[in-house]
Amino acid sequence: MSYLIHNFAALTGTGLIKGAVYGLVALGYTLVYGVLRLINFAHSEVFMWGSFAAVWALAAIGAGPNPSPLEIALLLLVALVAATAVSGATALVVERVAYRRLIRLKAPPLTALISAIGMSFVLGEIMGLRDKITGWVGLDGTLHLYVSGARDNTRFANPLQSRILFNIGNYGVSNIDLLVLGCALVMMVALDQFIRRSRLGRGIRAVAQDSDAAALMGVNKQQVIRVTFLIGGVMAGAAALLYLMKFGVTRWNAGFLLGVKAFTAAVLGGIGNVRGALLGGFVLGLAENYGSAIVGSQWQDVVAFVLLIVILLFRPTGLLGESLGRARA
Numbered sequence: 001m002s003y004l005i006h007n008f009a010a011l012t013g014t015g016l017i018k019g020a021v022y023g024l025v026a027l028g029y030t031l032v033y034g035v036l037r038l039i040n041f042a043h044s045e046v047f048m049w050g051s052f053a054a055v056w057a058l059a060a061i062g063a064g065p066n067p068s069p070l071e072i073a074l075l076l077l078v079a080l081v082a083a084t085a086v087s088g089a090t091a092l093v094v095e096r097v098a099y100r101r102l103i104r105l106k107a108p109p110l111t112a113l114i115s116a117i118g119m120s121f122v123l124g125e126i127m128g129l130r131d132k133i134t135g136w137v138g139l140d141g142t143l144h145l146y147v148s149g150a151r152d153n154t155r156f157a158n159p160l161q162s163r164i165l166f167n168i169g170n171y172g173v174s175n176i177d178l179l180v181l182g183c184a185l186v187m188m189v190a191l192d193q194f195i196r197r198s199r200l201g202r203g204i205r206a207v208a209q210d211s212d213a214a215a216l217m218g219v220n221k222q223q224v225i226r227v228t229f230l231i232g233g234v235m236a237g238a239a240a241l242l243y244l245m246k247f248g249v250t251r252w253n254a255g256f257l258l259g260v261k262a263f264t265a266a267v268l269g270g271i272g273n274v275r276g277a278l279l280g281g282f283v284l285g286l287a288e289n290y291g292s293a294i295v296g297s298q299w300q301d302v303v304a305f306v307l308l309i310v311i312l313l314f315r316p317t318g319l320l321g322e323s324l325g326r327a328r329a
Helices: 002-006 008-036 043-061 069-104 109-128 130-136 175-197 199-209 211-216 221-247 254-269 274-295 297-314
Strands: 164-168 171-174
Touching: 002 008, 002 274, 008 043, 008 069, 008 171, 008 175, 008 199, 008 221, 008 254, 008 274, 043 069, 043 109, 043 221, 043 254, 069 109, 069 221, 109 130, 171 175, 175 199, 175 221, 175 274, 199 211, 199 221, 211 221, 254 274, 254 297, 274 297
Parallel strands: none
Antiparallel strands: 164 171
16 A cells, blocks of 8 residues: 555556547447447457557658657657557458447347457467468568567567656656547547547437437448448557557457457446546556555456446446447537
């Protein structure tokens, strides 16, 4: 307990940063569940593929030493475009391969769940075996920069160096902390307003509330489903870049544990609720840090799931509970 008291500011700061990343990834789970009432367990691999896209984009450009502020902004923009494009495309592939036919056949939710888990393993193993896959077609030498050490940690060459701007208690708030937190909040607010104000957002809410009635009103359900997956993928790609800027490394199975925690955050906030995803992410990030300070860092993951069980016991719909379909404009 004394460790928690003496390091409260640092635990709060890092907890909020982790929570922001959890919240962005949780959006993919909550949007798909809100529209389809299905859990997309392949979403964690969408995040992982976006993280590798950001790493490889900067590796391909080959940023020089001591870049200027303009060059840093351009490099990060390139990494962001690469991460969101690859994550968005991966999410559309998941929708096409793992869900579309099952939805058309009105398959039971359990079938779609198993299909998504299988897709998750396939995407993860493709990334983990990319050295062998390129070797089979004779491209391992040409693509050595991207396929060597396929199962090792891959470092992100962050062009923005961390710099302490000010202190809160014993925690030095860095420029990267502010950037990660600010970007996550801006993207959350933008998505929330898009869902509530735009024509396409109203279509998403209509399908979430009653897909048959929405179809009678002229809403293209299939287009709404594709857009929902695409938005979730883009958010996961942006989260992947922010995660790399803070933690600096990814690997072929990086999405598994983070994806499980993001799903936990979505459930905590009220799965199907966009604002709940952000709230759940922050609550989970803070609870992990405070809990690990009390019972030990080795129990950090256990703390997260104990919190989930406790909240679901007393509030099964999550902290906010309101579904995407009932969101008010």
